[in-house]
Amino acid sequence: MAKVAAELKYSAEHExxxxxxxxxxxxxxxxxxxxxxxxxxxxxxxxVGSTVTxxxxxxxxxxxxxxxxxxxxxxGEVIEINDGVVSDPAVINNDPxxxxxxxxxxVTEEGPLLSAEEYAEANGGEL
Amino acid sequence: xxxxxxALYEEHKKLGxxxxxxxxxxxxxxxxxxxxxxxxxxxxxxxFDLSHMGEVWVTGPEAGAFLDYALVGNLSAIADGKAxxxxxxxxxxxxxDDLITYRFGDEKYLxxxxxxxxxxxxxxxxxxxxxxxxxxxxASAATSxxxxxxxxxxxxxxxxxxxxxxxxxxxxxxxxxxxLTVAGQGVILARxxxxxxxxFELFLPNEGAASLxxxxxxxxxEFGIIPCGLASRDSLRLEAGMPLYGNELSLExxxxxxxxxxxxxxxxxxxxxxxxxxxxAAKESGSKRxxxxxxxxxxxxxxxxxxxxxxxxxxxxxxxxxxxxxxxxPVALAYVDVEHxxxxxxxxxxxxxxxxxFEVVALPFYKRQx
Numbered sequence: 222m223a224k225v226a227a228e229l230k231y232s233a234e235h236e237x238x239x240x241x242x243x244x245x246x247x248x249x250x251x252x253x254x255x256x257x258x259x260x261x262x263x264x265x266x267x268x269v270g271s272t273v274t275x276x277x278x279x280x281x282x283x284x285x286x287x288x289x290x291x292x293x294x295x296x297g298e299v300i301e302i303n304d305g306v307v308s309d310p311a312v313i314n315n316d317p318x319x320x321x322x323x324x325x326x327x328v329t330e331e332g333p334l335l336s337a338e339e340y341a342e343a344n345g346g347e348l
Numbered sequence: 349x350x351x352x353x354x355a356l357y358e359e360h361k362k363l364g365x366x367x368x369x370x371x372x373x374x375x376x377x378x379x380x381x382x383x384x385x386x387x388x389x390x391x392x393x394x395x396f397d398l399s400h401m402g403e404v405w406v407t408g409p410e411a412g413a414f415l416d417y418a419l420v421g422n423l424s425a426i427a428d429g430k431a432x433x434x435x436x437x438x439x440x441x442x443x444x445d446d447l448i449t450y451r452f453g454d455e456k457y458l459x460x461x462x463x464x465x466x467x468x469x470x471x472x473x474x475x476x477x478x479x480x481x482x483x484x485x486x487a488s489a490a491t492s493x494x495x496x497x498x499x500x501x502x503x504x505x506x507x508x509x510x511x512x513x514x515x516x517x518x519x520x521x522x523x524x525x526x527x528l529t530v531a532g533q534g535v536i537l538a539r540x541x542x543x544x545x546x547x548f549e550l551f552l553p554n555e556g557a558a559s560l561x562x563x564x565x566x567x568x569x570e571f572g573i574i575p576c577g578l579a580s581r582d583s584l585r586l587e588a589g590m591p592l593y594g595n596e597l598s599l600e601x602x603x604x605x606x607x608x609x610x611x612x613x614x615x616x617x618x619x620x621x622x623x624x625x626x627x628x629a630a631k632e633s634g635s636k637r638x639x640x641x642x643x644x645x646x647x648x649x650x651x652x653x654x655x656x657x658x659x660x661x662x663x664x665x666x667x668x669x670x671x672x673x674x675x676x677x678p679v680a681l682a683y684v685d686v687e688h689x690x691x692x693x694x695x696x697x698x699x700x701x702x703x704x705x706f707e708v709v710a711l712p713f714y715k716r717q718x
Contacts, residue, residue: 260383262671263647283648285382285670286579
């Protein structure tokens, strides 16, 4: 069963966000989503400097067999994207909560977020 | 939808497969990574459960004449021990299914349709048999089908057969079959496949399927065999330019549009067959759209149902597409207006509102080195 990292918060659309309140937040996709998508071969991330809006699409993730939208879990300005996953998207499958992070954002407003327990229960992940 | 399970379902569960519904069957989509499974078949070997496919026996004095009437090909002309790809069409020339027919003798043939179509095909054959001295028996539920595909497939099968039967494996030509014993099980061993690689398909009664599956997995370990699901089966057949019923083939498509004109025996068969008049008319009037291969010039893939554009106007539709794991660029099969179907034509695929450049290329996308 796919792992759900206990220290993160999650959107219903399977993005995770790491916020310790001290600076920009890191956004990625959950292992549950990465596993369901299959082998990821392409990611389209929001541009640095652009503003993303909680609950709205801000990019795309393309796997061998499917494409899905990437939703922003929060509203805010994108200040950095992970070039590593753009050049090697398989990193998202291999390490979704670590090296497979997608972008960093200065949060102005949070969307509705789930705790790791809530997300795991709703999506069949393993804490 | 009816849920059917193959005799190997428990094996797949043990291996941690993720499942998908395909033609009413719970089938493994993948076991680990569909890319790893794809590459294993190209470089070593893959083990597939294809027991969802149908098996329909046609026996009796008029078996050959009956198949010539029921299918579009010249099946009575197959040699014993050989197989042939064919289609079953309706009176309008629409494709009910594509299938492979194996000839055991004058009076004995095996017809293998696709999973989701097997009941329809079996029913159509039974209906068309009314005026022939033949028996049509649908053995799908009792028969398993396991495929061993990839450059190491032959070496793996040799490990599992008695030395006295090795020649039956090594001398087997593409689209030919033998009956022999593999890992203690009596099987029909055919050198056929849907991957673009060398490989075999093994038919046997359900009772022996799990034992055969485990024997092949074990014997193939040193060669790098891994179990493969439907995701890699689809990407492998797409690279090999092979059509999939439901994507490239349907009741609404004529065999000529699909590039399968040579499969329709309008000339080599004298008698009437189901769909003949409509197919003759379709050939005469020519195709408006035809099936082509598209190569993506960017990194993003066209998917089934995406529009194909020329100068912003819709001129076709993608039927299958994804990034090609072997070639490293997106590939797609698409029906395109004949005036834009020439090799080298620059076209766009509408990727969710964004036009991405593609080019018409020759099929297959991938051809193995022999």
